[in-house]
Amino acid sequence: MSEHEDRWVADALLVIDMQNSFLHPKGALYRAKGAPLIEIEATVNANRRAIEAAKAAGVPVIFTRQCYRPDYVDAGRQSPKNYPLASDDALIEGSWDYAIVDELPVDNALFVDKPRMDAFYNTSLEVLLRGLSVSRLAIGGVVTNACVETTTRSAAMRDFDVTVLADCCTTASAADQAASFAGLTDYGLARVRDFGLDLFPAP
Numbered sequence: 001m002s003e004h005e006d007r008w009v010a011d012a013l014l015v016i017d018m019q020n021s022f023l024h025p026k027g028a029l030y031r032a033k034g035a036p037l038i039e040i041e042a043t044v045n046a047n048r049r050a051i052e053a054a055k056a057a058g059v060p061v062i063f064t065r066q067c068y069r070p071d072y073v074d075a076g077r078q079s080p081k082n083y084p085l086a087s088d089d090a091l092i093e094g095s096w097d098y099a100i101v102d103e104l105p106v107d108n109a110l111f112v113d114k115p116r117m118d119a120f121y122n123t124s125l126e127v128l129l130r131g132l133s134v135s136r137l138a139i140g141g142v143v144t145n146a147c148v149e150t151t152t153r154s155a156a157m158r159d160f161d162v163t164v165l166a167d168c169c170t171t172a173s174a175a176d177q178a179a180s181f182a183g184l185t186d187y188g189l190a191r192v193r194d195f196g197l198d199l200f201p202a203p
Helices: 028-032 040-056 125-131 143-159 172-188
Strands: 012-016 059-068 111-115 136-142 163-171 190-193
Touching: 012 040, 012 143, 040 059, 040 136, 040 163, 059 125, 059 143, 111 125, 136 143, 143 163, 143 172, 163 172, 172 190
Parallel strands: 012 059, 012 136, 059 111, 136 163, 163 190
Antiparallel strands: none
C-alpha cells in the first residue's frame, strides 16, 4: 500500500470520555453546565459506528474515562474550576456517572482512567499503545477543545500519526469545534476527517 493510500488508515481507535456525566441528561456535568454539548446523539452514533468498524477489522479500541477518588484529592487545582466536583459524585471512579454511555459497545475494549485532560499524563496509555505496536491513532470523543485536543497534541508530541474524527467529537458550540480543529490542522498536529470505513481496512 502506498503512502498516499494508507494516509487515513489507523492502527487503533481512542474514544475519549464518552461518559454518562457529559452525555446523559442525568449526568452531573450535563446538568451542571446548563446547556449540554451540541449534537450529542449524532456524536454517540458516529462513535458507535467507528467502534463497531474497528472491532470488525480487528483494530484495538481504547476508551478513556475521566475520574477521581471520592474525596477528589487527585483532582488538582484546575479541575474544581471546570467541574462541580463537590456535589453529585461527579466522575467518581466506579460510579454510574463515570461509566461509558450504554449506547457504545465496550466488550473486549481496553480502558484507561485519567484525572487530567491529557490522557497520556500519569496513565498507562503510551505503554499500552507501544505494546500494541500502534503508530497511527484515530481519536474521537468529548470535549473537542478540552480532552480531545489536549490528548491529540500530546499524542503528536510522542510522534503518533493522529487522525481526529470530526463527526465523533463534540463540544459546546460549532465555533469552538471549528477553532479546535483549525489549530490542530494548521500546526500539522493531526488530520481531521469524518469517520469512514476506509479508516479500518478489513484484515
